[in-house]
Amino acid sequence: MATRKKSDAKNALDPALDREMLHSMLVQRRFEEKVGEAYALGKVGGFCHLYIGQEAVSTGIIGQLRPDDYVIGTYRDHGQALVRGVTPRAVMAELFGRIDGCSHGKGGSMHMFDRHTNFLGGHGIVGSHVPLAAGVGFAIKYRGGDQVIVCFMGDSVVNIGAFHEALNMAALWKLPCLFVIENNRYGMGTPVEKAAAVDDLSTRADGYKGMDGIVIDGMDVHSVRSAAALAIERARTESLPSLLEVRTYRFRGHSMSDAVSGTYRSKKELDLYTQLDPIFSLKAGMIAAGTLTEKEWETLEQEIAATVQDAWDFADQSPEPPPAALFEDVLVETTS
Amino acid sequence: MAIITYREALNQALREEMSRDDRVFLMGEEVGVYNGAYKVSKGLLEEFGENRVVDCPIAELGFSGVGVGAAMAGLRPIIEFMTWNFALLAIDQVVNSAAKMLYMSGGQFNVPIVFRGPNGAALQLGAQHSQAFESWLAHIPGLKVVSPGTPYDAKGLLKSAIRDDNPVVFLEGEMLYNTKGEVPDHEYLIPLGKAELKREGGDCSIITSGKMVLVAMQVADQLAKEDIHVDVLDLLTLRPMDVESIRVSVRKTNRAVVLEEGWEVCGIGAQVVDYIQRDCFDDLDAPVVRVHQADVPMPYAKGLEKIAKPDVAKSIAAVKQVMYRT
Numbered sequence: 158m159a160t161r162k163k164s165d166a167k168n169a170l171d172p173a174l175d176r177e178m179l180h181s182m183l184v185q186r187r188f189e190e191k192v193g194e195a196y197a198l199g200k201v202g203g204f205c206h207l208y209i210g211q212e213a214v215s216t217g218i219i220g221q222l223r224p225d226d227y228v229i230g231t232y233r234d235h236g237q238a239l240v241r242g243v244t245p246r247a248v249m250a251e252l253f254g255r256i257d258g259c260s261h262g263k264g265g266s267m268h269m270f271d272r273h274t275n276f277l278g279g280h281g282i283v284g285s286h287v288p289l290a291a292g293v294g295f296a297i298k299y300r301g302g303d304q305v306i307v308c309f310m311g312d313s314v315v316n317i318g319a320f321h322e323a324l325n326m327a328a329l330w331k332l333p334c335l336f337v338i339e340n341n342r343y344g345m346g347t348p349v350e351k352a353a354a355v356d357d358l359s360t361r362a363d364g365y366k367g368m369d370g371i372v373i374d375g376m377d378v379h380s381v382r383s384a385a386a387l388a389i390e391r392a393r394t395e396s397l398p399s400l401l402e403v404r405t406y407r408f409r410g411h412s413m414s415d416a417v418s419g420t421y422r423s424k425k426e427l428d429l430y431t432q433l434d435p436i437f438s439l440k441a442g443m444i445a446a447g448t449l450t451e452k453e454w455e456t457l458e459q460e461i462a463a464t465v466q467d468a469w470d471f472a473d474q475s476p477e478p479p480p481a482a483l484f485e486d487v488l489v490e491t492t493s
Numbered sequence: 494m495a496i497i498t499y500r501e502a503l504n505q506a507l508r509e510e511m512s513r514d515d516r517v518f519l520m521g522e523e524v525g526v527y528n529g530a531y532k533v534s535k536g537l538l539e540e541f542g543e544n545r546v547v548d549c550p551i552a553e554l555g556f557s558g559v560g561v562g563a564a565m566a567g568l569r570p571i572i573e574f575m576t577w578n579f580a581l582l583a584i585d586q587v588v589n590s591a592a593k594m595l596y597m598s599g600g601q602f603n604v605p606i607v608f609r610g611p612n613g614a615a616l617q618l619g620a621q622h623s624q625a626f627e628s629w630l631a632h633i634p635g636l637k638v639v640s641p642g643t644p645y646d647a648k649g650l651l652k653s654a655i656r657d658d659n660p661v662v663f664l665e666g667e668m669l670y671n672t673k674g675e676v677p678d679h680e681y682l683i684p685l686g687k688a689e690l691k692r693e694g695g696d697c698s699i700i701t702s703g704k705m706v707l708v709a710m711q712v713a714d715q716l717a718k719e720d721i722h723v724d725v726l727d728l729l730t731l732r733p734m735d736v737e738s739i740r741v742s743v744r745k746t747n748r749a750v751v752l753e754e755g756w757e758v759c760g761i762g763a764q765v766v767d768y769i770q771r772d773c774f775d776d777l778d779a780p781v782v783r784v785h786q787a788d789v790p791m792p793y794a795k796g797l798e799k800i801a802k803p804d805v806a807k808s809i810a811a812v813k814q815v816m817y818r819t
Contacts, residue, residue, distance in 0.1 A: 227566065261599030270598035277565055278598060282589050288555045289590060292562020292570075299518070299544060299568060319585075322555025329550070486600040487634050491658040 172448035175439065178378050179449070181220055182212035182436045183461050185236040188245055191465045192235065192252055196413050200473070201252045204281075205266045208236035210408035213435035214339050215240040217381025218307055218401075221389065225302075227275045227293050229286050230309035232267035233339075234279040237309060242274045245468035255475035262478040263486060283344075284310070284317035287336065291323040294332030298396060305392040307335045313344025315361050316353055324400065328365035333392035335385065336400045339375065341407045346421035359402035368398050375405030376433040406430040494677050500670040502644035503533045506651035507571065509680065511541050514569060517655055518545040520556055521573030521610075530575045531611065531670050557583035557608065561590045564604040564660075571655060574610030577626050577664065583608075584629075591660035592635030607654045609663035612640070613704055613754045614791055616668070617798060623791035625755035627703070630662045631732040631764070637685055638732040640664040642706030644674035646729060649683030657685060666704040688735035690742065694722030697812050698742040700765050701752040702728040705803065709752055712808045723812060731761055736768050743769055747778040748815040752808050757785045779815040784808050 189209050195201045208215070211233075219228055219240040230237050238248050243259050251258025252266055259271045260279075269279040277293065280286035290308030297304050314320045315338060327334045338358050342349055355361065362370030371388065374380040381403060388399035408431060410417050418427045443449035497505075511517050518541075523530045525538040525548040538546040549556040553574060560570035574580040580587070591604045614623035631638045637659055641647040647665070654661040691706060692713045699709045709725045716723055724742045728734060743749050749769055751762035762783040769781055787801040813819065 229562075258599070260597060260601070263599045264597045268597040270601050272598075272601040277562075277602065278594075280590075282585060285558065285585055285589055288558020288586065289562035289565065291555070292559035292564070293566045294562075295559055296563040296566035296568045299563070319554050319558065322550075322552040323558065325550060325552065326555055326559060486596045486598075488637070488659045489595055489600070489603040491656065 170446065172443070175443050175448060178216050178220060178382070179436070179439050179443065180457060180461070181216040181240055182378065182439070183457060184245065184464065185212045185215065185239055186436055187461045187465050188239060188248070188468065189235060191469060192249070193409070193413070195252065195469065201266065202254065203265050203267070204232065205252070205413045206233040206411065207409040207413070208233050208407070210430070210434070211339055211341060211375065211405045212236055213378035213381050214309070214337070214375050214403050214405055217378045218335070218337060218385040221382060221386060222307065223304065225275065226304045227277055227306040228309075229277040229290050229293065229306065230279060231283070231286065231311055232279060232281045233311070234267065234269045238269040238271065238276055238279070241271070241276045243269065243271045243276055245464055246471040247271070249468035249472040250475045253472040253475065254477065255472055256478050257471070257475040261482070263482075284314045284319035286310070287314065287320045287323040290334055290336070291327045291332055294327060294334040294398070295330065297333055298330070303393050305333045305335060305389055307337060309337045309339060311344060312338055312340040312342065312349050312358060313347070313352060314338065315358050321364070324361070324365050324368065324398070327398040328368045331367065331396050332398055333396045334398040335388050335392060336398065338400070338402045340402050340404050343411070343421060345411045346415070348421065357402070359400060362400035368400055370400045371402065373401055373403045375403035376435045376438065378435055378439055406433070494675040496673050497644055497676050498670065499644045499647050499665070499672050499674070500531065500533055502648035502676050503651055503665065504535055505676070506648045506655070507534065507537060508540065510652055510655040511537065511545060516567065516569045517571065518547060518568065519571045519573060520547040520549055520560060522549055522551055522575050524548060524573050529573070531667065533670070534573070553579050553583040554586060557586035558590060560606050561586055561594070561604055564606045565594065565602050569605045569655065571607045571609060574608065576610055576622060576667070577612040578622050578624050580608065580610065587630070587636070587660070587662070588633055592633045595659070596635060603658050604660050605658045607651075607661045607663050609651070610665060611667040611670070612664035613666055614798075614802060617793055617795060619793045620790035625753070625786065627664055627731055627753070628755055628760045631761060636660050636662055636732060637730065638662045638664065639685060639730050640703035641729060642669065642703050642727060644672065644676050646683060646727070648676055649681050650685065650729065653682045653685050656682075661685070664703060669704055672707065683729070686730045686733045686735060688726055688728045688730070688738035690724060690738065691727045692723065692725035694724050695746060696722050697748040697750060697815055698724040698726055698746045699750050699752055699808065699812065700726045700728065700739060700742070702731060702761070703754060705752045705754055708803065708805055708808060711805045712812065715805065715809060716812060721812065721816065721818070734764070734768070736772070739765060739768055740772050743773045744776045747776050749781045750784060750808065750811040750815055751781060752784045752803060754803060755786060757783065757788055760785055779817065782811040782815050784811045
């Protein structure tokens with residue numbers, strides 16, 4: 158029988174960790190605000206899905222993985238790539254479609270990849286990457302390793318067949334997978350309650366023997382971190398999968414072509430969630446606890462602004478892929 | 494040389510490659526305890542254990558994706574589809590995941606995987622179980638597509654497919670599994686991407702692959718009695734296609750028939766004809782004729798099924814047409 162838990166995390170005081178998480182989230186925020194500017198200027202093309210508002214999810218989970226663990230996600234992937242250790246320069250250059258991008262300009266916003274950090278992409282077909290995650294879990298188990306794979310997905314994924322097929326096999330074969338639903342309340346413009354015939358997405362785990370279903374407050378990075386820690390440990394030591402429903406909210410539209418509010422969601426709702434901003438909540442908590450000063454915050458902002466500007470400048474100067482690159486990477490030369 | 498079945502040839506290839514490389518594993522429906530729906534994996538569970546011969550739930554999309562993920566993490570999966578008709582449920586993983594991964598990752602993640610199983614019609618299985626999908630699959634950059642017609646080719650090509658570092662679609666045939674042929678006792682590989690001239694003639698080229706190779710060989714035998722001698726060019730690999738071998742044959746014979754199992758519209762034959770008109774236009778003495786399945790879903794009734802399929806009689810008529818013989 159699957160168990161369903163509501164995360165009840167304790168905010169243990171760890172100023173160094175708080176500072177690290179604040180930095181991690183703020184880098185994503187300021188980076189993506191800059192991406193929005195670049196998009197408006199035509200420097201970034203195609204579909205571009207910003208992660209703004211959801212930063213606590215990537216920071217809380219990826220921030221505690223080992224270098225040899227794996228991460229896979231959706232087209233809303235910039236923040237996750239950054240937290241995983243792909244440099245702001247490489248992510249920005251990819252967005253600009255340049256040769257120094259983490260996918261050498263062939264992927265774009267939706268397809269960030271980085272072999273060095275086991276960042277297995279940025280996938281553009283809803284649900285399609287969830288079986289891939291189970292496959293990575295299969296490979297880990299096949300080799301007798303103790304790594305884990307974290308698979309991020311949006312709330313709309315819980316209604317598609319690939320998700321269920323993957324979760325079934327992950328439970329059946331006891332694979333070390335964390336399936337993380339980032340429930341930002343909308344699959345594009347359709348609210349969760351009009352798409353999923355359950356009130357609580359974590360109950361999807363109930364269909365799969367031995368799979369924990371956990372609800373997490375995604376606006377509180379501490380809650381995310383502590384709940385994910387248990388699931389990671391469970392995967393690592395017992396090779397058991399978990400389904401984490403992290404309740405979050407995106408402050409921007411589904412993609413750049415989408416109004417922030419006024420169509421499928423109200424300004425009032427947006428304002429309500431904006432007050433729960435995970436970054437400013439953490440900042441306020443740290444200031445109240447005396448572990449951060451306004452001056453330190455200003456310094457942090459300045460440092461990050463410089464990092465983001467550096468990423469922009471680097472991307473802007475990086476060459477476009479040469480025409481010869483068009484026919485490269487279709488097939489690899491077989492060496493075995 | 495031993496004479497063995499196409500099924501046994503595939504089984505030998507699987508066994509040899511699984512013995513050679515412990516990253517290779519077989520996954521699919523009924524591949525283990527049941528020994529394979531068509532017994533291709535007979536004995537492998539016993540020999541390699543359940544970690545490497547993995548029975549899956551009936552979930553083509555899911556287990557194909559598991560294969561792709563495992564390949565990204567360093568394994569070399571062989572995914573068996575009970576038939577390619579069922580693989581349509583997994584087309585997203587074949588096309589959007591396996592075929593795209595290397596390119597969209599800028600060369601970082603290759604996917605060494607084989608998707609294999611029977612393709613095309615058998616006997617009276619009706620519309621949903623009698624489809625040949627080679628043109629769909631060969632359309633996709635990032636895949637290799639292989640279609641062997643004999644036990645010798647099946648073994649040598651499957652071993653190469655398993656060793657290939659790219660996703661390889663491997664099309665077998667239910668009607669081929671029991672066919673027999675000579676297979677060497679020593680180990681051998683057949684390179685992907687090379688066609689083979691299976692019969693040498695001078696009057697007309699029959700360009701074909703897979704199950705239709707057997708039809709073409711019968712055509713060649715029968716026409717020889719009428720003193721018509723044809724080249725039978727077996728493409729073996731449909732992507733990348735060995736265009737040079739097509740050119741060489743057509744420039745010699747000046748006439749061509751393209752024989753395929755699938756439907757006409759946007760079929761493999763259409764691509765072959767395009768290569769011919771581009772490169773051999775001035776060599777042709779007659780328009781190229783295509784032989785293929787009738788442009789209908791496959792009927793169940795025996796008589797209707799027979800007339801829907803490409804066969805020896807239709808192929809002979811096609812050769813005579815391009816030779817202006819009656």
